[in-house]
Amino acid sequence: MHNSGDHPLTMGQLSMWRALSVRPPEQLWESNLDLTWSTPAGTTEEQVRQALTALAVRHESLRTVYRAADDPGGVRQVVLPDPIVRFTEASVRDPFDLADAPAWRAWVRTPDDGGTPQVRVLIHHIAADGAAVRILESDFHALLRGDRPADAPTPREVAERQRSDVFRAKLVAAGDYRRRIVAAVPKVPVSRGPMVRACAHTGIPYGAVRDTARQLGVTLPTLLLTVYVQALVTTTGRPDQLLWQLSSNRMDPTVRRLVSSMTQLVPMLVECDPDGPLRPLARDVNVAAARALQHGVYDPFAVEATDFDHGTFFTFIPAPADAAADPAPSDPEPRRIEFLAPRAHSGASFYVLAEVYPYVQLTMRVMRSGYGRPEVERFLSTMTDLLLRAVKDAA
The missing domain is CATH 3.30.559.30 (Nonribosomal peptide synthetase, condensation domain)
Structure with missing residues (x-):
């Protein structure tokens, strides 16, 4: 599959990447978010699958893999042009291979009594934070209704903007602020x-x-x-x-x-x-x-x-x-x-x-x-x- 080139990460993505780099392998799953989305009465599994696929087309983070670099801060994101939605069930404790495939999966769970299907979504925090998962759920329901949400911003656009000359002074000021505040409070020994x-x-x-x-x-x-x-x-x-x-x-x-x-x-x-x-x-x-x-x-x-x-x-x-x-x-x-x-x-x-x-x-x-x-x-x-x-x- 061809990709649309590689791009730097946003500072938020980089923060998650750095946290993952020092985490023991047995704790990598802890960045997985486990979500349950409802669906209206009468919704079919095929309609859910179509809406999830459209969601991946709409949001680039659902089509992104990550490539490590020799410089840890130089990790790149690669946006795949076509959606890959894995509909197979998985455990929240299964870690994602961020370089292998987009870091999310979803499946439909239909109650035994034939009730309304529910959507289970596992997504890695590097692909969506707490605010983003609410956006995803809202857009999913809009797509399920047949609505067309407005175009969404992309992480790679934000990442490029955060590396611009205009933004650089803001990053420097934020780093100086962080160092000053942390140094102002002596560390108390903690076990x-x-x-x-x-x-x-x-x-x-x-x-x-x-x-x-x-x-x-x-x-x-x-x-x-x-x-x-x-x-x-x-x-x-x-x-x-x-x-x-x-x-x-x-x-x-x-x-x-x-x-x-x-x-x-x-x-x-x-x-x-x-x-x-x-x-x-x-x-x-x-x-x-x-x-x-x-x-x-x-x-x-x-x-x-x-x-x-x-x-x-x-x-x-x-x-x-x-x-x-x-x-x-x-x-x-x-x-x-x-x-x-x-x-x-x-x-x-x-x-x-x-x-x-x-x-x-x-x-x-x-x-x-x-x-x-x-x-x-x-x-x-x-x-x-x-x-x-x-x-x-x-x-």
Whole structure:
């Protein structure tokens, strides 16, 4: 099969490539995303296959393989002109060979009772990040209806733009910022321990935290970050905190519909008096977060590799795009903490993922000595208490 030439990677793709290069072989599967998409009643398997094939025609990342280079930062992406959709079932633990075929596969699962087919999709994070998988699902349903979505931007166009003379100053500034913030917080010796995972089902409705953020004059991610900082200072006794947030790098309208890996980790430094008023702290966190996100695109091979034991890590999952049209619950629910099975040992040793819709859920993963179930439960309870207090004070 002929290809359309090779191209450099975006900085987001490069970040994922660098992370993979130091990961043990048995952990390579941990970058696989396991998705389930619904289909309307009456949909046939052939219609699903046609829509998935059209999806691969539309988005180049679903037709891309990756070629290593002697210089690790010189890896290339090769875009295949024709779609290769593998419809055979696979396990999420099966690693993709990124040089062999596009890093995704999909198959149709029809219930035994003959109900509506569901689509299972396995896709590697280098081909699609969290925002991109939502775009893929939306486009899949549009294609299934027979609609024709607008043309999509391509990773290779973004990669070329990120290597332009105009963009170079931005990369340099982002690298300088990252080095300065990381150096400002001394490393605390950390030894890794067994993984503990838990999810705090806070019972706090989406609308309540959205309105609280508006009342404080900050974004919803900032509110969650502020409460995260408060919980860290309360439980560790350290007033200064190095936080790493996952940046979607989609503030530029030209890349908001891009299907690729755009995300990169960016650091921020926050000092906090846990007994102080929330509003000024939230404003400080908002400024620090905005400054960090302005430096979200950087060359991962021009800076030191991320030390996943230095600081703590945070990811915010926004409400779906159609949340405003979907009546969200307004009444609180009972809170509870659910301990989860260990998964994905690579990456950060202290990590919280915050989801907000329809209720706030806080999923915590820790692999540090001194953090067992009691400590994890205390942290999640502290963070939930602080968020509840913020919501009540704003009401």
